[in-house]
Amino acid sequence: MSSFYIQNRPKTVSGDCLFNIKLNHKFSNFDAKAQPAIDIETLNSGLYVLKRLASVIEAGNVQASMLLNPNNTIFPSPPVSPKRQTSSNPNPALGKSQTIESIQATAALALVPLILDGLETFITSTPNVNLTQVSSVILALTLVKPLQNNTSLTSDEQKRVFNNCYQPSKQDILEQIKKEQITEIKKGQDKLSAKLVSSGASEEEIKKALEEYVDQFVSDFFDANVKEQFMAYRSSIGGETLKMMKQMRAIEATVPNLTKDNVQSVNGMITLRAIFNGLTDAVNKVPALGGAEEIVKTQLTLSSYLTLTTLDTAALTIIYQATQLPSKTTLDTYLKPRDAAIYREGVTGAYQTAVQNLNTVRSSIENEKQTLENQLAAFQQSVSCYTSWVNGSKNIKDGKDYTSVLITAGMEANAGLTSLSQMYANLTSEEKAILDTHVPKYLRLTIGSGVNLTRFIARMNAFQEISEYTLNNAINTENEVKTYLSGKGSVIKGYKFFDQVGQEIITISNSLTNYIKSEKGYQIPNFDNFQQNVLRISTIDGNFTTQANAILGEFKTAADQHIKALQQQIADLDKKYKELNPADASFTADRKKAVESWLNSESLGSAFIYLILNSQLPKQSAFLNPLIEEINFNNLAANAINDLLKITNEFSTTSVYYNLSSYLIQSKEGADLFCGDYFETCLALSKEKEYIARDTGRCRRAQVLVEALIGKINNLPGISSSQKSEMLNATSNYKYSLTITFNQLNLLNAMLSNLRIEEQTKDGNYNGNIFKITGSKDWIPTLAALEGFISNGFPNITPTGGLGPLFTQIQADQQDYTTQGQTQQLNLQNQMTNVQQEWTLVSTSMQVLNKILSQLVGEIYPN
Known part of the structure; x- marks a missing residue:
């Protein structure tokens, strides 16, 4: 009977139409009074057609009869435990x-x-x-x-x-x-x-x-x-x-821990031990078997491999071919059918373990591959950041003529170094070495007028720190600012790549001329003097950009070499993953023969129980568990990001309320003169500063949440290394963006604090149609640039920062995790349907078997 027929039979068919067993035929020589009346195991073993029901399920690795009721007369348990008690050192x-x-x-x-x-x-x-x-x-x-x-x-x-x-x-x-x-x-x-x-x-x-x-x-x-x-x-x-x-x-050698590199040898060692353990137990029961030619030759042929932990292809071939020995003739000559089945079961179990080992290693390889892909993505992000950071040398050079370009170049230079410093922790030692070599090279370059890049970044960093401190606190004296900045410089010195920057900030704190000014009794940042007298470099070294490009070329060479090495590792893992497919294993043909030999020697009832418990269930578990783990991970990640998304939801409309520059550009009438109401303009300026304070607070809350989330991820149980690295990469990106966005908000706030709005009169009376605004050189394009940074991020560097991109990134990640979770949930439902169909087949097969045995018992014992 084909398995196709079994699968497509009505579920309610009990077996009446398939088998009609009669034991009272005149030539049967059946004696119902004989003791025992019938050898059920022998009968089961001879039912070839029913054996094909069992062959639809692949053999596993456990002794099913251990689970049988010892008083069961249909599937009697053997008088002694058939499960071998193997020992790694039988003669200590x-x-x-x-x-x-x-x-x-x-x-x-x-x-x-x-x-x-x-x-x-x-x-x-x-x-x-x-x-x-x-x-x-x-x-x-x-x-x-x-x-x-x-x-x-x-x-x-x-x-x-x-x-x-x-x-x-x-x-x-x-x-x-x-x-x-x-x-x-x-x-x-x-x-x-x-x-x-x-x-x-x-x-x-x-x-x-x-x-x-x-x-x-x-x-x-x-x-x-x-x-x-x-x-x-x-x-x-x-x-x-x-x-x-x-x-x-x-x-014999101890079986080593399973790895992708030794799985073939481990499988060979396990199979070799199954052969020797089985032969030892069989000869223990029937010593005469130990004098059989096949047994002696098998021992001599395989014994040289017992002490090896690495087996080559030739050795593995010999071991797997030996699983066909002893032959059925030899086993039947010396052993009882039950003992022969136990030996075959041990060999079959070794193959089942070998398949499970291959699946385990493939799962490990897949995880390792995904981890490497995440690591590659993290390094490529740092490469992109470094590249855009060094390419900013052109903007630093052009900044001497354009204020908005100068401010952009200074902010991007500081943001780039800050991002590289934070990315450093997520890189490998080889990747860190590349940055350790090339970041300081660029920092030491002289821009011009005796100012190197380190000092240039320190000046911008100091001004951003002063802006945050003075605009968010009521500071009355310059000494308070000096003390704060000096302390901040000491902290910054501890950041990666910032040791010299921090030292420069401490030096700057000794004299804050051009950094701050007093207004209405409070200290505020002096945006005008800072960008004109501190940040602007009047004479640019002619070799600055050339040297920067040379350093960038050296960096790209080293980075590309490392990227190719990672890509090769990923390709090798992918190749290894395919090579270890159990369906293509070198032992497949020998395994098939071993399973068939075991099925033909095992009683039908024991075979069914064995296969269900030790092949069907483990295979289903091995397939469903990764799906469930992936669903749990995606749900966990989506829920974790949900809290962050609640904080940053309002960032989606930043371009709507950070638009003072757009309003002013449209209403410009002449030099520093603008159409409109003075009081409405003051209100608009005040509103934008309120937005800055509100969004700064949100960013602080988001930053605290991100730091807590990173801590949870590092200590999160039950996730794979690839899942961990994926979440860390995503969460670290939020951290980079938040740090940059803080500085963008601070500098916009500093510039707005330095704008002076004056009402205008006409004929000695207030003129409600025109007002005057004065600020630093090129203040309108600079204001537009700073507002654009907050809405859309930096144009020339990665990560870009900005409230809009931050929200978009968090929302996309949350939706991605949710979508993946839903997809895997649907996949799980489909697979559960398949599992249900498989168990329907098993149930139908067991109904057929039950009907056969019931009829058999009725024929034997009619009363």
Whole structure:
């Protein structure tokens, strides 16, 4: 019956139409009173068609019968626990001083008398077969006897012993029986032939029956006259090979922790141990198995790999091919069906573990790849920031002629260094080294008039600090400002790349001429004198921009090299991820054979329970857990950003209320004269300063929230390194933007505080149609530029800052996390539907099995 048919059967079908079992047929020879009435396990194992129900689910790694009711008469539990108790050191007294070679040498020496004495006993105790005529017996005695008095054996002598310890084979003895009993066989064939001829059988049927008679006669004769002695001899050999196996297992290498680089070797080691553990347990139960040719050869072939932690392709191929051994014939000869199934189960379980290991490593690789991609994005952002920062040298040069350009260049130079300082913490040591080399180079460049970039940035930074302090506090004396600025300089010295900048700020604090002025008894920033006498550099060094471009070229070379290295690492991880696909694993063909062998040796009921609990459930769990974790992460991230979004929502309309310059440009009448009402203009100026104070407060609250969020992310349990780096990158971007936006608000506030609005009169009376505003040089384009920075961010540097871009960034991230969460939720729902369909198939299959067994029991016990 195909699995397609099973999947498409009505769910309510119980199995009546599929099977009709009758045990009362006249040729069945069934005796309902016999004890036991029927071997359920054997019957289940023979139901080939039902086995195909089990084959739709891949095998796993647990002993299902451990979960069965011991009183269950349909699926009886074995009398002893079938689950092997494996030990990494089954013979701890042996220690690690011995080697595989020394253990084999000891075993070979011990086998010499066992072979000689054992064969002599075997020969004398088996009078009905002349074993002295068996060529393999003669050869074994001839080759081994010269070694009986040796105290040690060479490598070739050891091979000679091991190659003869499993002689004679059962087939050799059967051939000898066939020769010796040829007369009796001929008599039996003649009688059988006469019966078949009289019954009208065809020549082909007679020929086949006669051939089968020979095999059956020889087999029966072996069982009656040779088997007991044969098994006794094999047991004596098996006892020594068992001892050898235990000693070799005692010095096996410890399986290392799983990584992407060693997963193939780890899987090989696990499979190798499953083979040795299974053989050890099987030979423990039936020592004669240890004297079988396949067992001895398997031990000798695989033992050299037990102490290795790195296995090459050739070794792995040998190990995986060995999982097909011992053959079904060998296992059936020595073991009970249940014990053979247990051995096959252990091997199947090793393959299941190998598949799980590949999936685990692939998940780890995917996480590592995403982490590297996040790291690459963070470094590329710092590269972009550095590039735009150094490209600002052109604006610094042009600023000597244009006030708005000069103010922009100064603010962007300070913002760029501030961003690089904050980004530094999220970079790797190699990336930090690149910035450590090239940031100071640019800072040391001389712009002109003896002023280098460090001093230029320190002046702008000092003025921004003074603006924030004086405009948000009622400061009466210059000494208060000096004390504050000196303390601030000491703090700034501790920031990365700001050590010299901080020192310059401390020096500036000693004399604040051109930085502040007194107005109505309070200290305020002196915007006019600052931009004309402090920030403006009258003579620009002709080599300044050329040297800046040279430094930028060196930086790009180093940065591009590192970026290519990261991209190569990502490409290598992607390649490794594809290489470790379980569907393409080198052991796939051997695994398929091992699973089929196990299914054909396991009872149907145990197979079903085993597969459901240890293959179906783990596979579903492995698939669904990442989806659930991703949903939880996206929900967590979206909720965390929600609080930030509530604070910054109002930033979406900044261009509407930071528009004083637009109003003034449209109403300009002449030199410093503007159309409109004086009082309305004063109110508009006051309103804009209120907006600055309000938005500054919001930015402070947002900054506190961002700092707290970064702390939570660093200590957040249950998230992967890639998820952590993704959230840190996003949250750090908010931090960079907020820091820049603070300074943008402070400088706009400083400029507005320096504008003087004067009412105008006409004929000695107040003129409500015109007013006058005076300020610094080019104050209107400078005001427009500063308002534009707050609404749209800086035009020439990344991060740009600005209230509008900050809001847009936070909103986009929040929507992205929400969308991803919803998408994964939908994906989870779809997968749960698939899981439900799979369990419907399992349920239907179990109903069929239940119906079959119920009918079977009814036939056996009609009352």
